[in-house]
Amino acid sequence: MQLISEALERTIEELAKLPGMGRKSAQRIAMHLLKKDEGSVLKLAETLVHLKQSTTTCSVCHIVTDRDPCPICGNPKRNTGIVCVVEDIKDVYAIERTNEFKGRYHVLGGVISPMESIGPDQIRIKELVQRVGSGEIEELILALNPDAEGEATSFYIQKLVRPFEIKITRIAQGIPLGSELEFVDEATLSRAFEGRSVV
């Protein structure tokens, strides 16, 4: 294939490195940008640079934010006694969208995974134990993904935090809303039976 434009080729290559993006989608976006006016492409480029240069990590919950402490940790209306432990910032976004949780977060930045050689020291478990040790926390809600790594990490945290005698809870596992029983996998269904509640 004859190289038609080096600039276009380089853009496609760079875009194809992004997650969830194949060469075809990268090409589609590059062609789209070619058709846009220079102003809006500059705006996109500036936004990306700004993202890296103006964000920091909250020293309390380790979320990525514009200021430290983050708007959640700095919000006096939020309950400082309840802390929700999540794997990633994405999960904070997902939980915030429910408008249900009014406590604070602790972003681990990963889960324990021997397969990817991530041990307890590579994620923010030490910082979590310190927060619990400071005495301000009454309830720790474990909200890690319900997979093998998430379960193992939850278990490990429980073991470390148990001595502080605070309430430790986990978000419910069961059948998702709007699903049909016949299509729910066996593991989820049996977990839903285990976790049944009196009505």
Add this chain to the structure above:
Amino acid sequence: MQLISEALERTIEELAKLPGMGRKSAQRIAMHLLKKDEGSVLKLAETLVHLKQSTTTCSVCHIVTDRDPCPICGNPKRNTGIVCVVEDIKDVYAIERTNEFKGRYHVLGGVISPMESIGPDQIRIKELVQRVGSGEIEELILALNPDAEGEATSFYIQKLVRPFEIKITRIAQGIPLGSELEFVDEATLSRAFEGRSVV
């Protein structure tokens, strides 16, 4: 939902404007960029700016390229007598990947579409007729998409170019390689019968 980071939110919004990108994929990419070092994000941003600033349109075939004439029109090894008419630059990329076609291109920049109020004057049909009129072209290969707009545009071009008495061809329509007859749609299958050739 509480705003956690304005910079992150703006990045997600800008990325979500790109084609084929929903809020979820935009968020995923933004989170990915947050984790990358500043250098590689800067590189991506610079590539995008460079794309707009260093590309131009080939004055012969109207492809987007780094120089005018483009590497295809400027390549003395390519047959100047055969011109393939395509809707978009994407199609040039697709055809070049086959390494089959050794002529030149004419990028229309769209197809006639009354639904989107695109008439013959909004696309580069006038320029195509001028190229044909210059007398250098022996064969015009119509390679527009086989949909209603593509068919109508092909028909319109045929009508305009007919007086110049050059060879006008169309790329074959039929069953795609590797497909199974039972899953090929009726329209394609009947086109394949119409276009059958003696072996």
